[in-house]
Amino acid sequence: MSTQVPETETETETEAETEVEHGEPLAPAQQERMRKKAEGRAEREERAKQEAEERANAEDDTYHLKVFRFDPEVEGKQEPRFDDFHVPYKKGMTVLDALIYARDTFDSSLTFRHSCRQAICGSDALFVNGSQRLGCKTQLSDLDEPVRVEPLPHADVEKDLVVDMEHFYDQMESVEPYFDADELPDGELEEQRQTRENREKVKMSTRCIWCGACMSSCNIAAGNNEYLGPAAINKAYRFAMDEREGEDRKQHRLNILEQENGVWRCQTQFSCTEVCPKDIPLTEHIQELKREAVKSNLKFW
Amino acid sequence: MYEHDVIVVGAGGAGLRAAIAAQEEGADVAIVSKLHPVRSHTGAAEGGINAALREGDSWQDHAYDTMKGSDYLGDAPAIETLCKDSPKEVIQLEHWGMAFSREDDGRVSQRPFGGLSFPRTTYAGAETGHQLLHTMYEQLVKRGITVYDEWYVSDLAVTDEERPEDRTCHGVVAYDIQSGELSGFRAKEGVILATGGLGQVFDHTTNAVSNTGDGVAMAYRAGVPIEDMEFIQFHPTSLPSTGVLISEGVRGEGGILYNSEGERFMFEYGYASNAGELASRDVVARAELSEVNEGRGIDDEYVHLDMRHLGDERITDRLENILHLAKDFEGVDGLKEPMPVKPGQHYAMGGIETDENGETCIGGLYAAGECACASVHGSNRLGGNALPELIVFGKRAGQHAAGKDLGTAKIETGQQGEYELGEVDTPVEPGEVEPAGDAVADGGVAADTGSMSGHDVVEHAVKRERNRVQTLMDRDEGVQHAEIRSAVQKSMTQHVNVFREEEGLKQALEDIAEARERYRDVFVKDPSRTFNTDLIQTIETRNILDTAEAITLGALARKEFRGAHWRAEAQERKDDEWLKHTMLSWNDGTPELWYKPVILEGEDKEYEPKIRSY
Numbered sequence: 066m067s068t069q070v071p072e073t074e075t076e077t078e079t080e081a082e083t084e085v086e087h088g089e090p091l092a093p094a095q096q097e098r099m100r101k102k103a104e105g106r107a108e109r110e111e112r113a114k115q116e117a118e119e120r121a122n123a124e125d126d127t128y129h130l131k132v133f134r135f136d137p138e139v140e141g142k143q144e145p146r147f148d149d150f151h152v153p154y155k156k157g158m159t160v161l162d163a164l165i166y167a168r169d170t171f172d173s174s175l176t177f178r179h180s181c182r183q184a185i186c187g188s189d190a191l192f193v194n195g196s197q198r199l200g201c202k203t204q205l206s207d208l209d210e211p212v213r214v215e216p217l218p219h220a221d222v223e224k225d226l227v228v229d230m231e232h233f234y235d236q237m238e239s240v241e242p243y244f245d246a247d248e249l250p251d252g253e254l255e256e257q258r259q260t261r262e263n264r265e266k267v268k269m270s271t272r273c274i275w276c277g278a279c280m281s282s283c284n285i286a287a288g289n290n291e292y293l294g295p296a297a298i299n300k301a302y303r304f305a306m307d308e309r310e311g312e313d314r315k316q317h318r319l320n321i322l323e324q325e326n327g328v329w330r331c332q333t334q335f336s337c338t339e340v341c342p343k344d345i346p347l348t349e350h351i352q353e354l355k356r357e358a359v360k361s362n363l364k365f366w
Numbered sequence: 367m368y369e370h371d372v373i374v375v376g377a378g379g380a381g382l383r384a385a386i387a388a389q390e391e392g393a394d395v396a397i398v399s400k401l402h403p404v405r406s407h408t409g410a411a412e413g414g415i416n417a418a419l420r421e422g423d424s425w426q427d428h429a430y431d432t433m434k435g436s437d438y439l440g441d442a443p444a445i446e447t448l449c450k451d452s453p454k455e456v457i458q459l460e461h462w463g464m465a466f467s468r469e470d471d472g473r474v475s476q477r478p479f480g481g482l483s484f485p486r487t488t489y490a491g492a493e494t495g496h497q498l499l500h501t502m503y504e505q506l507v508k509r510g511i512t513v514y515d516e517w518y519v520s521d522l523a524v525t526d527e528e529r530p531e532d533r534t535c536h537g538v539v540a541y542d543i544q545s546g547e548l549s550g551f552r553a554k555e556g557v558i559l560a561t562g563g564l565g566q567v568f569d570h571t572t573n574a575v576s577n578t579g580d581g582v583a584m585a586y587r588a589g590v591p592i593e594d595m596e597f598i599q600f601h602p603t604s605l606p607s608t609g610v611l612i613s614e615g616v617r618g619e620g621g622i623l624y625n626s627e628g629e630r631f632m633f634e635y636g637y638a639s640n641a642g643e644l645a646s647r648d649v650v651a652r653a654e655l656s657e658v659n660e661g662r663g664i665d666d667e668y669v670h671l672d673m674r675h676l677g678d679e680r681i682t683d684r685l686e687n688i689l690h691l692a693k694d695f696e697g698v699d700g701l702k703e704p705m706p707v708k709p710g711q712h713y714a715m716g717g718i719e720t721d722e723n724g725e726t727c728i729g730g731l732y733a734a735g736e737c738a739c740a741s742v743h744g745s746n747r748l749g750g751n752a753l754p755e756l757i758v759f760g761k762r763a764g765q766h767a768a769g770k771d772l773g774t775a776k777i778e779t780g781q782q783g784e785y786e787l788g789e790v791d792t793p794v795e796p797g798e799v800e801p802a803g804d805a806v807a808d809g810g811v812a813a814d815t816g817s818m819s820g821h822d823v824v825e826h827a828v829k830r831e832r833n834r835v836q837t838l839m840d841r842d843e844g845v846q847h848a849e850i851r852s853a854v855q856k857s858m859t860q861h862v863n864v865f866r867e868e869e870g871l872k873q874a875l876e877d878i879a880e881a882r883e884r885y886r887d888v889f890v891k892d893p894s895r896t897f898n899t900d901l902i903q904t905i906e907t908r909n910i911l912d913t914a915e916a917i918t919l920g921a922l923a924r925k926e927f928r929g930a931h932w933r934a935e936a937q938e939r940k941d942d943e944w945l946k947h948t949m950l951s952w953n954d955g956t957p958e959l960w961y962k963p964v965i966l967e968g969e970d971k972e973y974e975p976k977i978r979s980y
Contacts, residue, residue, distance in 0.1 A: 136894050136896060137896060138894045138895055138896050139893055139894050142894075156607075157607045157608070157695075157696075157697070168848075169846075169848035169852075170848075173846055173847075173848065173890075173891045173892055173900045174891060174892030174893075174894065174898075174900055176892075176897050176898075176899050177899075179575060180401060180405055180407070180574040180575050180576045181405075181407060181409070181410050181574040181575075182574065182575065182608065182609075182610070183410060183608070183610045183611075183691065183695065184690075184691075184694060185409050185410045185493075185496055186401075186404075186405040186406070186407070186409055186410070186574065187404065187405060188401070188405050202694050223544065223896060223897055224894065224896045224897045225897075227897050230402070234402070238507050241508075242504055242507060243462075243463070243504035243505060243507055243508040244462055244463020244501070244504065245463075246461065246463070249461050253454040253457055253458070254419065254453055254454060254457055255457065256457050256460040256461075256466075256473060256474055257460060257461065258471070258472030258473065259466075259468050259472055260468065260472055261468050261469075261470065261472075264465060264466075264467065264468050267465060268465065268491075271465045271497060271500070272493070272496075273500075274404070274409070274496070275402075275404045304463070307463065307465075309463065310463075
């Protein structure tokens, strides 16, 4: 079973700042980053293949997980600590699979949120080996051992790996996150028209699963509770850029976004974009909204 | 105690739609859900929403396809309601801003789907459910509807008259997962169950870990009959290692199934000489397993689904999500290689018996969505018919609960009118190990609730539930839910799968009885009141037991081959004897099997059972 190894929590490493001048298109920088991301992924996959083969030949085929534990109510868990779990490895095993195994086999009080197992419900965003990831989408074979699994940073821990999501939901809901058409077509069988190009434009922004990884990775959000944060701004982007909403509505949305704790707080560190499990170009969306705000003659400071 | 006019249990597609509809009727409504709404499994639906929107299509054709797909076990009034209401409900979603895929003229796109005579499946890439769920949650936020999220509803507050048809539901009991507080929720006008699927009854499923059949089991134990439980859909294309779903949209766009010999077996071996890969789901799932059983499977387990010939651009435009799923969960690049697929449990056609307005036979109790059975899908659901089911029947249930007059339902619920008692030869006694008085299962002590006020009925239910939770938490040793759950799941996947035979079904019943026996010693190890998932999963496991048993009982009793239900001993459809719904009543712990006729009379036509070929 597990032993207690108290450790101190590591700080999130500050991402290297990317210099982007206002107003210049971001696409090349973004492309470069995406290319690097893909290269990194390919390398990791190659390495993973080799490692998996090596492991298949190894006798003791287990993965070592160090999992954060805390429960305000239970004696012995009130002091945060790390527990060790050694989980037998099967090809294709994810961090979530390993956690479920550990819970069902070793310690049924091990607590984490999870539901769909396929990266769509957004329940299991965790801090794995120092970065925000979905447990269900993270292959163990991509990770260095021991695998450290912690709750999302910059959120209150309720128990073990479960954090309080209330603040995240509040921010999401503060940007009037619902569609509001100027006028609807007559007749209940007549849809609004939308060009394929416009749908394509908002498509990535609609993919958000509210997992909170971006918010947790954002240094600005960490230091400023009022900042709307990448997810909420992206949600606003989804509507502001949708041609089915009218100009007045768009203006109203920009007014919300250009407030003190809106888009201008973003310092383009790209942390959110790096960790987004749905590959939403969050930083780019925020920059685009800044440009929109300038274009509509808003003053900024 | 919390009080509202209407309480909706579950916050997926059906629950959200019901809440919005009830509020629009002027009711004070609240949703109680064990997950935050955006985490609901509706978000994982991929393929699309069927609606007759275009020139050349009609709701009548949609109804005909649905009836044929159901293998004539769907009830015409429910099917016709679905097909008539679906177009305006889909457009309603669009008016709420849902990001449908579009044609060049800006209208919503439609794609071909299995078993449809017209390409009427509207979609949003291969993430239709995600878009639908988020669009509806946005509307909920807009309306400021109360949501108690991460509250687990574990029991219904129902009066205890002798006949279920005389009982009334006054609310629910729920457990606040975050704090461990147990509270009553009184519903002055109605409770709507929208708890979704029960895939966790099986080992290999496309369903979320949260899909544990809670609503079905609670309604069943409260006295509502559950209908056609043996009909479980096995989706032909799930990833072998995880059960993650690969949308029918892949075949809708032209994807091809190959066996290990590289043969296009759907045509090659005559499984579906016309529709091929786009035959109905039950047909394709059986074909795949037949290939594997005859030694033409790959790795003796699966077949290949190939979409490379569609071209990168089309795949990326319409099926991008599939590329991610194949890559992340099977390590396969769908642009460069075929994807391994095999049948996986996907959807429960059966569920809580309701009429076309979502009403059950218990006063004030409704059900909508996958947990309900009206019955729209009969013995086999067509792809693209689940999402319209959520919005059409969610809305109707919400409206009706809030007092809107929807006219008299044509479908009768409960044991009234025509019905016959059934018999099934079981190796073990199904149902409660010791009927009534099992504190862990349903709190034991009954009281004469008939004379109580609604408020007191809820209070009484809370007391009972407190007793149950206390019992589970007080035990220091015993059996853990995970062991029991896993034993049932493995047995169900082994014996109550695509192909079923008597021996196996009986074995499953024995395994379930043994699991019930062990469940009497179940205990919760985690002493915490904060986010105690150990407790929640223990209660869910009880629901898995009851629904697994119902599925197996129905499957053992039905000696014919219809839709998704295939029996080795009876490989043909027998309309003379079996054109009827399987019904199970809990009967205070001794399940009673009975049957009621299928309604084939539609509004202006009679549906004639025909030989079903694709």
